[in-house]
Amino acid sequence: MKLKSHINDIIKDAFTKAGIAHEPMSVSEASKPEFGDYQFNGAMALSKKLGKNPRAIAQSIVEHLDLTGVLSKAEIAGPGFINLWLNPLWIATQCQSALEDERVGVSTKENPIKVVVDYSGPNMAKQMHVGHLRSTIIGDTLANLLTFLGDEVIRQNHIGDWGTQFGMLIAYLEMKDEDGTVTLKDLEQFYKDAKGEFDANADFANKAREYVVKIQSGDAHCLNLWKKFIDISLGHCEEVYEKLNVNLMRDDVRAESFYNDMLPKVVDSLTGKSILQESDGAQCVFLEGDEVPVIVQKADGGYLYATTDLAALWYRAEVLGAKRISYVVDARQAGHFKQVFRIAKEAGFVSEEVKLEHIAFGTMMDKSGKPFKTRDGGTVKLIDLLDEAVIKAKETINNKEEYAPEQIDELAKIIGIGAVKYADLSINRESNYIFNWDKMLSFEGNTSLYMQYAYARIQSIFRKYNAPIEGSIVIGDALEHRLATMLLRFEDLLSRAAVDASPNQITTYLYELATLFMRFYEQNPILKDGVEEEVKMSRLQLANLTAKTIKQGLDILGIKVVDKL
RNA sequence: GCACUCUUAGCUCAGCUGGAUAGAGCAUCGGUUUGCGGUACCGAAGGUCGUGAGUUCGAAUCUCGCAGGGUGUACCA
Numbered sequence: 001m002k003l004k005s006h007i008n009d010i011i012k013d014a015f016t017k018a019g020i021a022h023e024p025m026s027v028s029e030a031s032k033p034e035f036g037d038y039q040f041n042g043a044m045a046l047s048k049k050l051g052k053n054p055r056a057i058a059q060s061i062v063e064h065l066d067l068t069g070v071l072s073k074a075e076i077a078g079p080g081f082i083n084l085w086l087n088p089l090w091i092a093t094q095c096q097s098a099l100e101d102e103r104v105g106v107s108t109k110e111n112p113i114k115v116v117v118d119y120s121g122p123n124m125a126k127q128m129h130v131g132h133l134r135s136t137i138i139g140d141t142l143a144n145l146l147t148f149l150g151d152e153v154i155r156q157n158h159i160g161d162w163g164t165q166f167g168m169l170i171a172y173l174e175m176k177d178e179d180g181t182v183t184l185k186d187l188e189q190f191y192k193d194a195k196g197e198f199d200a201n202a203d204f205a206n207k208a209r210e211y212v213v214k215i216q217s218g219d220a221h222c223l224n225l226w227k228k229f230i231d232i233s234l235g236h237c238e239e240v241y242e243k244l245n246v247n248l249m250r251d252d253v254r255a256e257s258f259y260n261d262m263l264p265k266v267v268d269s270l271t272g273k274s275i276l277q278e279s280d281g282a283q284c285v286f287l288e289g290d291e292v293p294v295i296v297q298k299a300d301g302g303y304l305y306a307t308t309d310l311a312a313l314w315y316r317a318e319v320l321g322a323k324r325i326s327y328v329v330d331a332r333q334a335g336h337f338k339q340v341f342r343i344a345k346e347a348g349f350v351s352e353e354v355k356l357e358h359i360a361f362g363t364m365m366d367k368s369g370k371p372f373k374t375r376d377g378g379t380v381k382l383i384d385l386l387d388e389a390v391i392k393a394k395e396t397i398n399n400k401e402e403y404a405p406e407q408i409d410e411l412a413k414i415i416g417i418g419a420v421k422y423a424d425l426s427i428n429r430e431s432n433y434i435f436n437w438d439k440m441l442s443f444e445g446n447t448s449l450y451m452q453y454a455y456a457r458i459q460s461i462f463r464k465y466n467a468p469i470e471g472s473i474v475i476g477d478a479l480e481h482r483l484a485t486m487l488l489r490f491e492d493l494l495s496r497a498a499v500d501a502s503p504n505q506i507t508t509y510l511y512e513l514a515t516l517f518m519r520f521y522e523q524n525p526i527l528k529d530g531v532e533e534e535v536k537m538s539r540l541q542l543a544n545l546t547a548k549t550i551k552q553g554l555d556i557l558g559i560k561v562v563d564k565l
Numbered sequence: 566g567c568a569c570u571c572u573u574a575g576c577u578c579a580g581c582u583g584g585a586u587a588g589a590g591c592a593u594c595g596g597u598u599u600g601c602g603g604u605a606c607c608g609a610a611g612g613u614c615g616u617g618a619g620u621u622c623g624a625a626u627c628u629c630g631c632a633g634g635g636u637g638u639a640c641c642a
Contacts, residue, residue, distance in 0.1 A: 445590035
């Protein structure tokens with residue numbers, strides 16, 4: 001239900017009938033319930049253009065408004081605000097059809113595009129740490145959201161599988177893995193041990209350097225070792241994805257090494273376009289307005305990550321055919337992406353109409369506002385954080401005796417992981433945020449547990465009722481009216497969140513929806529004695545649509561729901 | 566130095582393309598109960614939106630200056 005555009009159409013129609021030859025601005029949600037459901041603020045803006053009093057303009061718009069279908073009432077207020085009320089009958093039928101639709105009334109895009117979402121991007125030399133959480137879940141949410149809205153989404157996991165450190169790592173792997181059963185359970189430790197050996201043992205260090213060259217020149221033995229190492233390391237990541245309920249598969253992996261062959265071509269074609277300059281022996285692109293150049297080839301002939309990113313941009317735009325390419329990467333790389341995007345466009349690797357965007361996000365901080373670290377200052381492994389979340393979640397479960405142990409584990413997993421994800425996704429992605437266990441595992445405020453509780457509470461109504469639901473939705477009081485309107489806004493909200501790539505718009509919406517439902521439910525009994533059958537049926541259906549919408553919203557965030565908790 | 570970014574209630578955060586008296590949650594104080602899940606709901610109190618100017622009928626939102634914090638700044642990714 002594209003609610004806003006329905007209303008905009010009516011306004012536009014009124015403009016035409018009133019003889020106003022300007023494109024109306026979009027309506028917005030009313031800032032207060034007293035002001036109706038939507039408001040149109042365009043009359044004031046037109047005042048100067050038309051040389052008329054804004055209230056008079058508002059008056060002539062209102063006179064021509066169609067109040068027979070979608071809208072039922074319009075009022076002029078203050079200097080020329082037009083407050084609009086939706087027709088309760090219309091709302092009711094729309095909710096009814098949303099309820100019958102498995103997409104809860106959300107249509108699919110008329111003009112879907114191909115979108116590449118680049119996210120997660122772990123380094124294969126190390127274990128995933130908390131720094132990877134945000135990219136992974138924000139990216140996954142964006143990919144889920146765009147997919148749901150109908151775009152063709154290509155997920156790309158740009159893993160770091162190339163670089164000098166792999167020479168050392170595979171040399172060490174070869175040394176330790178005589179029987180072929182090394183699991184690299186602790187990659188951090190493995191890396192440290194290898195580094196220790198590298199520093200202490202000159203022979204080993206030489207071998208490590210030799211292996212770097214050998215991988216690059218395609219030596220079969222070294223390549224096999226490397227592949228084995230990557231395979232095991234990727235397996236660890238997949239374990240994390242599985243726990244996180246993140247939709248990244250082997251097929252989505254397009255590693256750094258994938259672009260190796262394209263790197264010389266990138267530099268060549270830049271040379272051909274004369275954007276390139278040599279400086280201190282390195283091949284550089286000097287962008288106007290930037291002090292420092294972007295180096296695409298080192299003095300020793302090696303390539304850098306800017307080169308790889310340029311190759312990836314070309315590949316994604318030209319080979320994959322993406323019209324929107326979204327990089328979900330830490331905000332600290334803003335400068336890098338700005339430069340790389342500019343080069344890609346100027347050099348024609350990516351055509352003008354392709355939208356390149358850096359979906360930047362802030363850093364996760366601890367309670368004292370410092371970057372999140374372990375007690376001894378090390379990085380926190382993501383898997384440890386998630387395991388801890390599950391343990392803590394278990395403590396929040398009431399009436400444990402009602403469940404079998406496996407059920408409790410399953411429940412704790414959903415709740416714990418959901419809490420971590422929700423807490424992260426509910427923060428405006430661009431700001432840094434403070435990681436707080438107590439807050440995220442609280443039932444109060446905009447938390448996943450409040451959402452879960454609201455959902456479970458509705459499910460409990462249906463467990464209790466458990467009979468066919470007939471009849472239709474009828475909007476009774478103001479609270480029902482607001483709840484129903486809120487439900488119909490779902491698609492507008494998702495579209496907006498997709499454009500801005502901001503998951504927190506979804507959580508904010510869901511929280512408002514859940515709060516509204518709780519209030520509605522508090523005031524309007526459903527199954528209590530004395531509720532008329534027709535009213536009961538109507539309210540049951542509103543409750544049902546609320547639950548479905550919450551479930552769908554959380555599903556986009558990659559958070560599962562439970563019927564009982 | 567330069568560039569980017571942030572600064573909203575005691576705390577943690579919303580605030581969409583500029584719109585009416587700036588909103589939540591926590592904490593504080595008070596209320597609702599023979600409760601369809603009270604892990605809920607209602608209310609009070611709490612803000613010169615860092616600061617100074619500008620644009621505008623109208624600015625937390627746009628522009629500029631200043632202060633304070635964060636980040637980035639040529640051969641790592």
